[in-house]
Amino acid sequence: MTEITHHLTDDLLMDYATGTLPEGFALVVATHVSLCDDCRARLAAYEALGGSVLERAEAVALEDRAFEATMARIAGLSPAPRPAARPRHGLFPAPLQDYVGGDLAAVRWRPLGLGVRQAVLPTDGSAKVRLLYIPAGAAVPDHGHRGRELTLVLQGAFRDDEGRFGPGDVEVADEELEHTPVAEAGQDCICLAATDALLKFRGIMPRLAQPFFRI
Amino acid sequence: MLALRDRQDKAAFAALFRHFAPRVKAFLMKGGASAAQAEDHAQEVMATLWHKAHLYDPTRASVATWVFTIARNRRIDAIRRARRPEPEDLPWGPEPEPDQADALVLAQESNRLTEALAQLPPKQRELVERAYWGDLTHSELAVETGLPLGTIKSRIRLALDRLRHELR
Numbered sequence: 001m002t003e004i005t006h007h008l009t010d011d012l013l014m015d016y017a018t019g020t021l022p023e024g025f026a027l028v029v030a031t032h033v034s035l036c037d038d039c040r041a042r043l044a045a046y047e048a049l050g051g052s053v054l055e056r057a058e059a060v061a062l063e064d065r066a067f068e069a070t071m072a073r074i075a076g077l078s079p080a081p082r083p084a085a086r087p088r089h090g091l092f093p094a095p096l097q098d099y100v101g102g103d104l105a106a107v108r109w110r111p112l113g114l115g116v117r118q119a120v121l122p123t124d125g126s127a128k129v130r131l132l133y134i135p136a137g138a139a140v141p142d143h144g145h146r147g148r149e150l151t152l153v154l155q156g157a158f159r160d161d162e163g164r165f166g167p168g169d170v171e172v173a174d175e176e177l178e179h180t181p182v183a184e185a186g187q188d189c190i191c192l193a194a195t196d197a198l199l200k201f202r203g204i205m206p207r208l209a210q211p212f213f214r215i
Numbered sequence: 216m217l218a219l220r221d222r223q224d225k226a227a228f229a230a231l232f233r234h235f236a237p238r239v240k241a242f243l244m245k246g247g248a249s250a251a252q253a254e255d256h257a258q259e260v261m262a263t264l265w266h267k268a269h270l271y272d273p274t275r276a277s278v279a280t281w282v283f284t285i286a287r288n289r290r291i292d293a294i295r296r297a298r299r300p301e302p303e304d305l306p307w308g309p310e311p312e313p314d315q316a317d318a319l320v321l322a323q324e325s326n327r328l329t330e331a332l333a334q335l336p337p338k339q340r341e342l343v344e345r346a347y348w349g350d351l352t353h354s355e356l357a358v359e360t361g362l363p364l365g366t367i368k369s370r371i372r373l374a375l376d377r378l379r380h381e382l383r
Contacts, residue, residue, distance in 0.1 A: 011354065019287040019299070020352040027300040034303035041382040043302075044275065045375045050287065051280030052329035053347040059237030060244060063254055067232055073262040094303040124297040
């Protein structure tokens with residue numbers, strides 16, 4: 001894999017560490033961290049800060065027989081299996097495979113026109129996350145953002161005003177960014193993109209009325 | 216923790232329980248759980264600690280950090296009812312014989328981070344703590360308190376950076 005040059009922001013890593021990041025964004029973070037040792041170490045440091053917060057918490061008394069009750073729970077459960085170090089099969093890191101139900105071949109794509117395809121992944125709805133398939137050389141129409149957008153490249157590469165994004169790179173866009181990503185020639189580009197959720201009634205609106213990436 | 220990990224030592228677990236279970240309960244109550252809920256979840260977190268002890272790697276996390284991640288995941292699962300996508304395990308996984316020198320350095324740097332947190336001015340410390348209790352995202356907290364997180368981060372930045380280099 002080529003070297004990753006576009007990383008997650010501190011804000012995203014900290015919200016992921018505290019557990020307050022919406023599920024769709026958390027999936028992009030977990031997928032990027034699976035590919036990026038640098039962000040894995042930064043995330044571990046933010047989790048260590050959580051350890052410090054816990055260490056400093058003022059103890060609250062437990063119920064009288066809490067320890068015995070816990071030992072009884074332990075007796076009723078079997079030990080967690082040691083996760084086999086999963087050899088990487090295919091394109092998608094493990095957290096993404098969990099959501100897709102497999103690798104690239106398991107994705108149920110829907111056409112968006114001009115060869116672009118998408119597959120929305122199921123989450124709790126607090127953020128929308130989808131896979132995007134952009135043919136080599138194709139442009140994604142101009143689009144702004146009403147909230148945050150995270151785009152992680154899994155295969156191929158795209159370019160926009162912010163630079164070149166290759167495999168493992170993640171672009172963090174906010175409301176200000178208007179961009180026209182263009183997939184590089186040579187290889188079709190596959191991305192994982194998360195956006196802040198829109199209003200609930202979005203589902204029944206005509207798909208074409210929605211700006212690109214917001215469908 | 217290593218006595219629990221390597222020998223399922225009940226006395227070692229009892230000591231961890233006395234230290235962490237009341238803190239986990241406090242942590243979950245700060246995050247909005249009722250006392251009864253927090254008690255139930257704290258017991259569950261400690262039972263999970265026992266069952267996952269063989270996965271603990273002292274070169275990657277302090278015990279407090281390990282307990283924090285279990286408690287945080289329990290909170291997401293129970294209170295937010297959302298899934299928690301987790302990064303892929305490192306291909307080499309937890310080492311059967313972790314390097315003691317690495318583990319010691321990590322423990323020292325973790326203590327340094329806890330000290331850095333303790334030395335923050337109270338308002339800034341509260342902001343960090345509330346972010347980790349999980350009731351608000353840090354940007355919501357910054358709006359609420361008028362304190363930009365950047366100023367706080369610069370205070371604990373050094374401790375975080377040192378730890379990050381140890382973790383690479």
